[in-house]
Amino acid sequence: MSDDTPEAHRAPRRADPEPAVVREGLLLIDADRHLLYANDEARRLLELPTDCESRPVRALRLPDELLTLLDGGADLTDTRITAHGRTLGLDLRHTDRAGGPPCLLATLRDTAAPANPDTARRRLELLYRAGGSIGTTLDITRTCEELAAALVPAFADFACVDLCEGVLDGGEPRPGRHGALHRAALAGITARPPLLLPGSAVPLVPGTPRARAVATSRSVVEPDLSAALDVWDEVRPGTVDAMRDEQVHTLIAAPLSVGDTLLGVATFWRARPRPAFDDEDGTLAEELTARAAVLVDNARRYTREHTMAVALQHSLLPAGLPEQQALEVASRYLPAQAGVGGDWFDVIPLSGARVALVVGDVVGHGVHAAATMGRLRTAVHTFSSLDLAPAELLGHLDALVNRLDQENPRPDGGERPITGATCLYAVYDPVTRRCTFARAGHLPPAIVHPDGHVEIPDLPGGLPLGVGQLPYETAELELPEGTRLVLYTDGLVESRAHDLDHGMKLLRAALAHPGRSPRQTCDDLLDALLPASPADDIALLVARTRAVPADHVADWDVPADPAAVARVRAAVTRRLDEWGLTEQAFAAELVLSELITNAIRHASGPIRVRLLRDRALICEVWDGSATSPHLRHATDTDEGGRGLFLVAQLAERWGTRYPTSGKVIWAELPIGAPPGGAAGGAEPSITPRTAA
Structure with missing residues (x-):
């Protein structure tokens, strides 16, 4: 009504009216000690000028006793001060109890009877x-x-x-x-x-x-x-x-x-x-x-x-997960109630049917942390496109964080807070079923074996990003097909209610169930560990491994003889016929002929060819040289330079990666729908608070 x-x-x-009501003066002061608001009673009691708002409090000729208490930083109740011949009652209260803007509310009362x-x-x-x-x-x-x-x-x-x-x-x-x-x-x-x-x-x-x-x-x-x-x-x-x-x-x-x-x-x-x-x-x-x-x-x-x-x-943050065949993936992100944080995750398809998993956490909360997170996530995508090893990628990311701390000084001349971040970067290869890890101060992943056994591997820790310049280390583990990888940020296992050790015990208990899908695993973890009022945001990434079947991989050693190119082309054609990919044979022959010929002419042995049948037909040529080919525009009079242009036209993607020695030039040719059903990882990644 x-x-x-x-x-x-x-x-x-x-x-x-008679002063039967004790009127109160109100002052609202921001963290930089500027007056945001003063009501009429405060202006009267302190004899403030009409243009007092937005001015520094020390420019308002306030009593020294009041200025000292404002700078003291403590909440006060019924404290007596003297101002312009009056005895005033003073209450001071900070308004940032729940993590909000750090303002100070002062209440003044004339104590005359x-x-x-x-x-x-x-x-x-x-x-x-x-x-x-x-x-x-x-x-x-x-x-x-x-x-x-x-x-x-x-x-x-x-x-x-x-x-x-x-x-x-x-x-x-x-x-x-x-x-x-x-x-x-x-x-x-x-x-x-x-x-x-x-x-x-x-x-x-x-x-x-x-x-x-x-x-x-x-x-x-x-x-x-x-x-x-x-x-x-x-x-x-x-x-x-x-x-x-x-x-x-x-x-x-x-x-x-x-x-x-x-x-x-x-x-x-x-x-x-x-x-x-x-x-x-x-x-x-x-x-x-x-x-x-x-x-x-x-x-x-x-x-x-x-x-x-x-x-x-x-x-x-990613609105959805990319299509790939190596992993079945589910993710969750839950923002903290106290404020926005800098947690993030990512799933990045790499060459050779490999997939990178990333989880990171920027120190602090607010827009600065969120913006820094966006820059780091973009940098990870850029570095991963170069197919860098996990430890090398974290080294580049560490250098970037150090540069972020040195640039863009604050307008008031003060120092910006140190950015600081942690990150876990992992690359899974479905052909070898091996996963390579590197972490920069981040919590280790949990590995759930197909029988339900939970393992927290002892991976080299490394310093957080932006803290030191020491090199990062890499660890490699072989994972049976159906293993679940669980990557998370500290908001999941650490809260006001319990410490990190207890959170890790809860994590193990929630994961110790065989046969759970990644989506169900995410739900189990949030049900078991999510606090009622999270003080930190949570990023969670769960991936179940798949393996490329052995009959979907073919490789050949190639002697450094131009005559060997024809024999490899014939072998490739026969294998594609066996796979039912006869229509792709012509394009694959052209691509491999060019790449093998370049390796024989410009690189050193040994030379090896590998075909992978995944979402795409992946053609790879391995050689012992570290020299990378470059695509260029050939003129009418040039005798060469058109081969890589032809590869780029036929392939969906192509590039170069560098293993421990030599290099791999790869190209992906489209083959339609992937074998074995839809690709994994199309689930939305942002989880509303109510869904938790």
Whole structure:
């Protein structure tokens, strides 16, 4: 039911009321000690200039005693200071309890004795209790609910908070759009108060108490609503009986404003036999909503920044996994509730049917961590396209992180935080069933054998990226087909509830089940280890190994004799006929003829040819030279230079990789649908929080 009523009789406000209500001055100060907001009472008590906002606090001629306490860094309650001949009560409270923007909220009170000490004491106690219970998180709805709950039943029988459009989403408030507010909180002394349910759109009707509160930026007191009940149905039909049943007879509408920005309206009702609201109650409601408005605006700004950071991070993470045949893959990413982090994962197809698995974690939270993660992920893709060995790739990544720490100094001249990151890079070869690992300070992977046995291999650890310049080491393991590789970040196994050792025990127990698919393994791990309120984001990658069948691989040793090219072409043709790939024989012969001829003419032995039947027909020529061929544009008079151009035209992809010795020139020719069903790894990789 709407709280908008036609204007009832309003008790006249006294021009200069007795100080029965202790008014509070509010200051909001950011981490750089600039004043973000000061209400009228704070300006009066501290004699602040009209242009005080956005200025450094040390430029405002504040008392030295107050400046010392502001720099002290501690929360304070009911501390006495002297300012301009007044003794003031001071409360200091930091607003970053849940990881939000590090602001400081200062509350000031003139401690001069009021005319009605008992009334002032009770209301001051209400201010204290409300101040301690409002704004405990950086959630907008929760802050509004805390405001409503703090005043019911201590101040009112029913209370609701309605916000302008856009505020709940962290955007700029749009009070005039569509002429409606959105209910964010509702509290009452009965289980079902006679008001609109939470989440309802409430019209802002001109002439009503809330509309007048918005127009004047002051609280509006309606001491007697009895005359309005007969016409209440004109505003919101069907609510008169409910109002009369609850005997609601008076209300206060107080704007939620920060400076000139209107965020919404808070409305309070009383039912008989409680007395009607008066002007002093209106002043108290105004003070309470002024404090709450600062906290709501702080939560709104945090929500906006958090939403932008999450959108940035999700745009930098893979939206899906690439098609490949070597691994069946499932992944999960869950952002932390406290803020965006720098965790990431990747699955990167390589040449020769191999696949790279990557999991990394950038130190810190926020947009800087997310942006750094995006740069590192791009760098990993770039380095992996060069087919670098895992340890060599991490060495290049370490050098990149060191450069990131040295570039782009802060505008204020301060030092940027050290980037720092951990990373685990693994390459699986389905032909040899061997997996090569290298890690830079990251947690080791878990290996689940087909029988359910869980192994945490003792891999060389290495320093985190950006910490040192020592070379990284590589370890190689042979994995039976059907082995599950589990790569994860520390947010999965380490939390406030338990340490790392206990988390690793839980990890082992959750994995010790044979026959689980990668998707089911992800679900098992999150069910067993995911904390109720994750303080860190979580990246999880589970891959089950497959092997290329032996009859899908063919290789030949080639003597350094041009006559051998014809014999290899004939052998290749026969093998492709056996595989049912006769249509690919012509292209394969042309590609292999060119690559073998180049190896015989320009490289050194031994020379070997290998064919792989995977998603594509992979042609590889191995030789003992480290010289890489280069594609060039041959002119009409050139005698050579057209062979690699022909290879590039026939192949989907081609390139060069460097094993321990020599090189491999490879080309992939399309053959249609892969054998054995669809390729693995098309599952979406971003998991909403609710799915956990």
